Amino acid sequence: MTEFEPTIVAFFCNWCTYTASDLAGTSRLSYPPNIKIIRMMCTGMVDPKYVIKALLEGADAVLISGCHPGDCHYINGNYKARRRVKLLKEMLKRFGLEEERLRLTWIGASDGLQLAETINTMVDQVKKLGPSEIKSTMVI
């Protein structure tokens, strides 16, 4: 049997993490193809329904990443994301979603290496967890 290859949907902010992914590209750092990057203007515009939608469609994990606290191009979008994700995690836990399957990180534009590391660790973690069951558990 071939190894389980998880699908991770990633919402990256245009200013920091999306730039870092670009840098990871130029610096020839590798990260696995499991990650599907969606560019957002800010982590503050990542609606929880997008996260839920991704999980329902079959994502084994969701990664949201943006600028460091205090560094948001739009003043405080990342703080909004932080509160929102914390609440969302609480909620999703009740549907049986493991903590590791939703992550919010701060990765600055010059941290290409950190991005590659974050993605690699996340893929490894989710591989260990196996496929997400939330598709079935969340459907009422």
Add this chain to the structure above:
Amino acid sequence: MRKKIGTAMVVGAGISGIRSALDLAEFGYSVTLVDKAPNIGGILSQLDYQFPNDRCGMCKMLPLVNRDSSSQYCLRKGLFHENINIMLGTRLTNIEGEPGKFKVILKQKPSSVDPDLCTGCGECARVCPVLVPDSFNMGLSERKAIYLPVPHNIPNTYTIDFSSCTRCGECVSACPTGAVKLPEEKRKNFNILVVDDELIVRDSLKEWLEDEGFSVEMADSGQTALDMLKQNTYHLMLTDIKMPGMDGVELLKEAKKDLPELPVVMMTAYATVETAIEAMKQGALDYLLKPFDPETFTPKVLEIYQTLEVVQEIELGVNAIIVSTGTEYFDPLQSNNTFGYGRYPDVVTSREFERLLSGTGPENGLLQRQSDKKPLKKIAWFQCVGSRDIQTNADFCSSICCMHAIKEARLVKEKLGHNIETTIFYMDMRAFGKSFHQYKNQAQNEYDVCFSRSRVHSVTENKELGGLMVQYVDQKGTRNEEQFDMVVLSIGQRPSSGTKELARITELPLNKWGFCESEPFSTSLSSKEGIFFGGSFAGLKDISESVIGSSSAALSASRFIHSIGGSLSSETDEEIELKDVSRQMPSVLIVVCTCGKPQIEGVEQEQLKTNLLRDPAVNDIVFIENTCTALGLSNLKEVLEKSNANRMLIGACLPHVYTGKVNQLCKGTGFHPQAVNVVDIYSQDALKAKDEGGQSLESIIEQKLKMGFAHLKRMDPPLAPIASSIQKALVVGGGIAGMTASLAVADHGFKVDLVESQDQLGGNLFWLKSTIEGNDIKELFEKTVKKIENHPLVKVHTQAEITCSFGSVGNFHTSAHSKKEDKPLSFEHGVAILATGGKEALTTSYGYGTSKAIVTQKEFALNLDDGSINPASLESVVMIQCVESREQDKKNYCSRVCCATALKNALLLKEKNPQVGIYVLYRDMMTTGFLESYYTRARKEDVIFIQYDVENKPEITKDGETIKITAFEPILGKNIEISADLLILATGLAPDFSDAMAGNFGVRKDEFGFFQEAESKWRPVDSLKEGIFSCGICNSPRNITESIATAEAAAQRALRILGDNKILAGSIVAQVHPSLCSLCERCIEACPYDARYIHHENTHVAVNPIMCQGCGSCAVVCPNSASALAGFIDQQLFDVIDSAF
């Protein structure tokens, strides 16, 4: 966008140059931004972190209105703006013509990698056999001879460093697009004349140089050389100094008579270095030190060749020139005490440390001991290395190193954990900005950074434990020794290497430290008309001061251009109008770039085509080779012109590379830029997948294209909204800042209403007489008031108070009440500049109010002026600094002006009465920049400085008319008592910025009561609410010159908006579907820019598209999906998510 008539050139593309260029470009002028480096960003391209947020934030400098005209991504990656032409690797070599009609000569370095062909794939660097220290990482890592100057920059064009290139040609054959061309044959045409009386020297030099491909001829004496110069053309002469008969210096003089342009390099033994330096003053280009060996000689000559070899000389006509070439860091090896730098690998400079901290640095941000790569436990910072040091000709304070060191110490704690010990050895901790002191306190209290007021005298290696031993003397005079793993030298600033040359070209004088100084009361005016200084070129400035200074330079330049007739009319670009494709059925053209590795081949292409064409919305799929190159783009344009598609998806690599290119393409074809989406299909993972035999390449590419396609399918690109704007300004406050701002705006032809609550204009200028430098404040006051009164476009309303204001950028309505006429006033204006000023703070400390002999600094100035204080009768004067300042809950900021005022007063008293004893009790002397020299002078003139701590303040007792001050003298280690017949208290500055004022204009106050700027570094005079600006003391504590600079900066920021009667928003802005809106107002709360309001019919929430910056916060909080962000609507994102599986 509409362009104004007028061109400016900005020299130096660091943070200051970028700010000036953007300011002028946003107003509508064409700007040429040149830099000798192959990249923009200057020093900041190497700094990943800046305080106070310990991160970046440079992107906040990008345009806020008309955003589509510029890049909208990380500014450290790159910049483009429709009105800015960036020329890199370019030097300014000459200025001719009249002010306003300058003819500038630029020389651009030859680029052997064609930027139109280079795709940045990196094949060339892979095959390059040369390894040299990487200057981007301060030599801490290595790079190839063909390299990316800044790894994260866009465009990512490779550059060849010819001084290390061996011309093996590997890169030429490796380049898949043929972008690399070595200029080998050019060297054959470069004739060098070697003059030396010793045959062996001549012969070996000839051999070495011919090996490098040059044509070389020899002469054995000065006379022979002169004859040869007459007969042949030479491009470079290398001459020995000591020769029988005519010596080298004489030959230089003679040769320069006929051939003034001939570059001459002196060759000298160590004994005659002085002569060589002397020769340089007579026109020699450089000198080379004997004895020679090919390893050092050849690179040096190649370096000279590099500077001489010019591919292009460009002549440009410009109206004004801004010089902002910044500063350079001091090299500790130039100092007598190097603290082991260069000898011990664990001693690094602050700039090197910054690279070590960086994720793109030599060690990927993993901090470790340099000598043995062991973990770090203790790090020390030494302040004032190459600053405040007469021995290194630096009787000035570099002004940035204290905050630099604090930031680094905090970052270390964040990265390596709080167990790591950090100590900063310093003389005075100059945390002199509004929020700096608090930042320092946080470092001390929350991050546990140790601050040690002491002098380090030496550093030795710790052979037993590794690391270093630091020997230092503390304030009491005790000698101490301590082990550290690493020492960071906080190196100071020096004028940049090109300053001398620029001074020569512009014919401007340099001060004794080699800086160009600006005119009195200005940071940007030079003594030459039409030439202005931006940023730290004219002095030592941190980021926010540089940003302010360069906006002020932009204002001065813009005002000058206007005065010579520019900007009066504007020309409209002959643009093809953008096609409105909203509401059209999507028809998407998919372009796949085929330069990727591995390449997708014929069969895979067909498969991809078949799969994608299943969607009826796909118009066609084309495969273009090297899409990002000039050829690729012209092919793409051809395809696009033939196609009837209304949207386009480009699958390539590095989407940001395309932003500028797509914009240009769209301009030529009328295609809406927002209807183009670029997705990265070639990032490393695709390659890896193929290697590992996972998913097939075309399936990965297909999926990525599908995600991009899904986003584009429902893209309904609206044309950017346009709002009308009133081209009038309101300025509140008639002090020097308000008056300067009013004049700055009015001089551009816009009407200004200036509202002042007092009965006269002037503010603090009423009582100030002269600055510490001796500049006449009274004259400034009278001149400015006269200008205001005579200006036809400035209307002054004294004795008037603002009562209320509403509206938004471009359309404000403000009412005021005039006490003089007892009637209401009303103003309609597009922008408002708040300059309500501040006052000397009041105090009750140190017995103030109990004796006539205890006065504040202001009272002292007034008393001296009216004669009630007679300096001749004084015997002993004590000054106490930081009265009720920089303390918890008591003006916890530095007022910036009091230390300089104390020195001014002390020097004045000493001048009038040399016998008077003056004692200054201080906490940290904040004599930043060139003010330091006055501190030195005061000490020389026997003013006694006694340092005190906030825990141990001086105490006051009175004995009749005499005041007794008891203070702890740290050097003696005991209390001393001083009898004084005058005590002057430095009470600092307090803002005059009421809650009502802030509330009326919808801006915030900071915790100290000053105006809260949008961002202290990047937007220091803006408020978060677009259209409201502030300057002067109500913005932050400042002296007159600095206040004027902020006023000019605020005016320049205002002019961006006043420049046109229409304001163009960005295309990515929020929208509201009125029928879905339930008026819950959550979006209004969520909007950080106050861009949302309830529609006047009270039916729904509306958006001001000009203020909206497109963050999308409102769309998330809307419970009904009534709010949406154009280009990121729910359906689009759902489709994208769907297509990811």
